[in-house]
Structure formats: C-alpha cells, structure tokens
Amino acid sequence: MQQKIKRFHTVRRTLGVRELLAETRIDPSDLIWPLFIREDIAAPVPVPSMPGVFQYPPDIAINEVETAYRSGLRGVLIFGIPRQKDAHGTSAWNPQGGVQTVIKGIKQRVPNIVIFADCCLCEYTNHGHCGILTTRGLDNDATLDCLKKIAFSYANAGADFIAPSGMMDGAVQAIRQSLDDARHNHTGILAYSAKYASSLYGPFRDAAGSGTQFIGDRKHHQIAPTQRREAILETVQDISEGADLVMVKPGMMYLDIIRELRDQIKTPIVAYQVSGEYSMLQLAIKHNLANDRDIIMESVISLKRAGADLIITYAARDILRILSS
Secondary structure, rough: OOOOOOOOHHHHOOOOHHHOOOOOOOOOOHHHEEEEOOOOOOOOOOOOOOOEEEEEEEEHHHHHHHHHHHHOOOEEEEEEEOOOOOOOOOHHHHHOOOHHHHHOOOHHOOOOOOEEEEEOOOEEOOOOOEEEOOOEEEEEHHHHHHHHHHHHHHHHHHHEEEEEOOOOHHHHHHHHHHHHHHOOOOOOOEEEEEEEOOOOOHHHHHHHHOOOOOOOOOOOOOEOOOOOOHHHHHHHHHHHHHHEEEEEEEOOOHHHHHHHHHHHHHOOOEEEHHHHHHHHHHHHHHOOOOOOOOOHHHHHHHHHHHHEEEEOOOOOOOOOOHOOO
C-alpha cells in the first residue's frame, strides 16, 4: 500500500490558520525599550546612525514612557548621558542625575512599568571605558566599588532591576551583596552574562557618547565571537552569584547561544537586539530590500523562537504598533 503524503499546506493555506497554529508568538510584554537620557538638552536629539532613535531630556523621556505604556509596553532599559564626565564616572551615582530623575518620574506616573537601569561607567567616563583605568589597564576590582555606588543610587530611585553591562568579573556578586546590605533585596539583577566583543555596538556608542575618547578596546573583558563554552560558563557563574535574569548580546547573530542556554538553564533569558542589528534592519527597509513590518517581526520572532523570554529592541514601539494593527 502506498504511503499517504502528509499535506503540510493544509495548516499553512490561510493567514487565519497560520495565526491559530503559530508556535511562537510576540506579545507586548515580551519587549523592553532602550532609552537614552541626556542631561544637557531641552528637546529630543536624533541619533544619525540609528533611524528613529533619540536622546531624550529627562522630562520628555518620562512622557514618552507613559505614552508607550498606554500602547502596551511593560519594560524600559535606561542609559544615562551626563553633563560632565571624569576619569571615574562620578556623575553616575549622583542622586539628582538624569537616570535617577527619570526613574523617579516614571515610577510616579506609571508605577507598574518595569525599569531596568544600565549600570556601567562607559557613558560617564571621559575616556569611554567601562571601568577605572590605570597605567596597567582596567582595574576590575576598583570598578566594582563604583558599580556598587551606581546600583545603590538606582535602587534608591526605584529601579526594579540593575543591569551591569561592563562584563566585570564578580560584578553580580558585588552588586547583590551591596543591595542586600542596603535592604534593597527586592531589587533584581539583569546580568549581561554572554556579552560578546561584537562589531555591532558602534551606533550605540554614538547614542551613548561612549566612543569618542575611547582608549584601547573591550576585548579583554567581553567574550570573543569564537567562544561558545565560555558563554555557558559565564552565565552559570552569574546565576550562582545572584543574577535573576541573564542576557545574550548581540541577539540575532548569537541565536545558537540563546538556544544552548535555553536547553541548559531555567533562569529567564533576555536577548538584546543591539544597535548595529537594528540599524542594519533600518537600512534594508530604507533601500526597499524588505518590507518593514515583515523584517522587524521576523527578527524578533527568531529571538523568541531560539528561546529568549524577553527582547530588548530599539524597534519596541514599532512592534507595538504592528501588534495593535
């Protein structure tokens, strides 16, 4: 008897059937919107290398988040650009700083939105490095002391999660201990556990003002793109130190890492669709190489399908508009 051929087109034939049987779905609550807060401006400033992305003054940033919340957004990741920079990034833990002001303002207006606060020195130092520099290079342990001050300042302002992004050894443990000592044990940590030394961060450094005076590179404290096992080891260690969420960054070019972590850990995974990935999508749209709606949705579906629980993307508001339509 001839074997009957399975007719797969039966479950693909209409949009309605495809939507009904979709294995992977994007929901507004999956998205985290990165936001750049700049203290020395009075109106939004566009970032040329990232179409549709702006640096915002604190008061307008609060309004933008409130508007996005009404559209379904439930998470924001905040980066700060101070008026003044110095070698130790001391503006980062100023209780009246731009990030602290925005955290307080958002929590007053939309208390249920989840605020992730980036905890790094690169935006605040005059050399653009992620830590304290000495004549011998980056001082990891001295940097940890600064990160603890930043984390305490953000937690005091009302941040829900501290996000140490510099890949300093022992950062999660140091921050967790300092938060617990200050009775901020309700404040979580999003660890940049598998952060690769990628070529895709250039537009972000334009937006955050962290590349102009940079000395050297970050390859000695971020994972080389050749490494797979190292990403697993870093992530497992961060979880043991107290990380509540872990991240893979970049996201789209490291889907294999997301998948492998998903198979090995139960901790929620966050994928960061980084600035270079976002800008490449925007260039494809600009030159009519792809439909804007289709390519944006396909890009985030790939991250979710690989195993990400949450997605940080500069396209968050575009995705909200697509989902609402």
